[in-house]
Amino acid sequence: MTEKTATPTVSITDAIAALSGPFQPQDLTVVNDTVVRVAQLLGEFPWHxxxxxxxxxxxxxxxxxxxxxxxxxxxxxxxMFVVPRGVEHRPVADEPAHVLLIERPETKQYGN
Structure with a gap:
């Protein structure tokens, strides 16, 4: 049996404070085959x-x-809400908001 090393604690509050601006996601951790990202939303993101x-x-x-x-x-x-694969969508925030995204590491920000 292989011993797994514990991952470090992640402060979402600190990660949000370090964001460089709207729609600039930051990876927080990897879980199984997914990545957890945090991002600030402000304004309209492009349809994708x-x-x-x-x-x-x-x-x-x-x-x-x-x-x-x-x-x-x-x-x-x-x-929370799950956007099903293939559905055209865009997040829109009239005031600053923060979101956690759970998706595959290869997911492209602007879609496929």
């Missing part, structure tokens, strides 16, 4: 889609995820 699901967990503030052909989903602190 991914070939895999994308999980949004609102850490603070409020933002919406606009979805092609569907009603927008509004998230507040502590709420």
């Amino acid at each position: 889609h991914h070939d895999e699901d994308e999980l949004f967990l609102c850490w603070d503030g409020t933002f919406r995820i606009e979805l092609e052909g569907r009603s927008p989903v509004v998230l507040t602190a502590g709420e």
Whole structure:
């Protein structure tokens, strides 16, 4: 049996404070085949889609995820939503908000 080394504790608050600006995600840790990222949202991100699901967990503030052909989903602190693979979407925040993203490491920020 191989002994696994514990990963260091990650402070989400510190990671948010170190962000360089809106839509500049920072990787926090890798879990199995996924990566946990944190990002600030402010304004409108371009429309895009991914070939895999994308999980949004609102850490603070409020933002919406606009979805092609569907009603927008509004998230507040502590709420999460999964955008299904292939769905055109864009996050929009009228005021600064922070999000945790759980996705595959190869997921491209601007979609496929």
